[in-house]
Amino acid sequence: MIQDLLLRFIAVYGYIGLFFALVFGIIGLPLPDELLMMFSGFLVSKGELRYATTVLVSLSGSMIGMSLSFWIGYRYGMPVLQKHGRKIHLTPEKLEKAERWFRRFGKWTVTFGYFFPGIRHVTALFAGISKWSYGTFLLYALPGALIWVFTFIPLGIHLQEDWRTVAEIVRKFTWGIVIVVVVLTLVGWRIQRRLKKRSVG
Known part of the structure; x- marks a missing residue:
């Protein structure tokens, strides 16, 4: 199982293993x-x-990985991702989902995308595709990395032997947040459309 292999890799290689796991994780590996x-x-x-x-x-690995994703998007754009994305586990469905999130929530998607599996891996790509300046990208990506690292590392320290159980709960809970946000966004969008129609009428 990939999780067990990854954890064994970190346990054996320590900081070097952690660094490279984060770099390759952020650019799309599962x-x-x-x-x-x-x-x-x-x-x-x-x-x-x-x-x-x-x-x-952790900060270095995540930011370098995000920066690599940004420059891939900036340099090659959407056509190349659509053609070759599957090689790094970026299916058309994931790209379409991330693009919808990016259009709707804009720059803050880069900050808070860290907390949403399937979203964080491609937000930097879309920032590059959108031709952001690298300074703007860092302005939104770095706070997300800081919040993410200072949330989950202390949580692992506190939980000790129970860290794996809680990690799975966090994963499921995160997707619950995603679903709620999507539903509320759709409801708000429909209400806004109805109000516009009434004002025009």
Whole structure:
């Protein structure tokens, strides 16, 4: 199972393993990043990793991965992603879903996309496709990385042996938030359309 292989990779190679797992996870490989962060926190609680170094490596890995995604999108654009996206697990369905989110929520999708599996991997790509300046991209991506790292690493430290159970709950709960947000957005959009029709009529 990919999760077990990944965790074994981190346990063996430490900071280097954590760094590269995050870099390749952010650009689209199906790696469980929340689980990875909480596992890193668990290793900190056991004294196998140091907290400050783990935070620094996690921030570096996630931001470099996001930056790679940004420049791929900036340089090659949507046609190449549609043609070759499956090679990095970016199916047309994922691209379409992420594009809808990006159009509706704009720049904040880059910040909070970290917390939504299937979304965070492609928000940076769409920022690049949209030809943002790299400075603007960093302005929105870095706060998301900070919130994400300082949420899940301390959570893993606190939970210790229970980190895996809670990680699965967090994963399911996150998708619940996604569903609620989508439903509320659709309801708000329909109400807005009705109000516009009434004002025009």
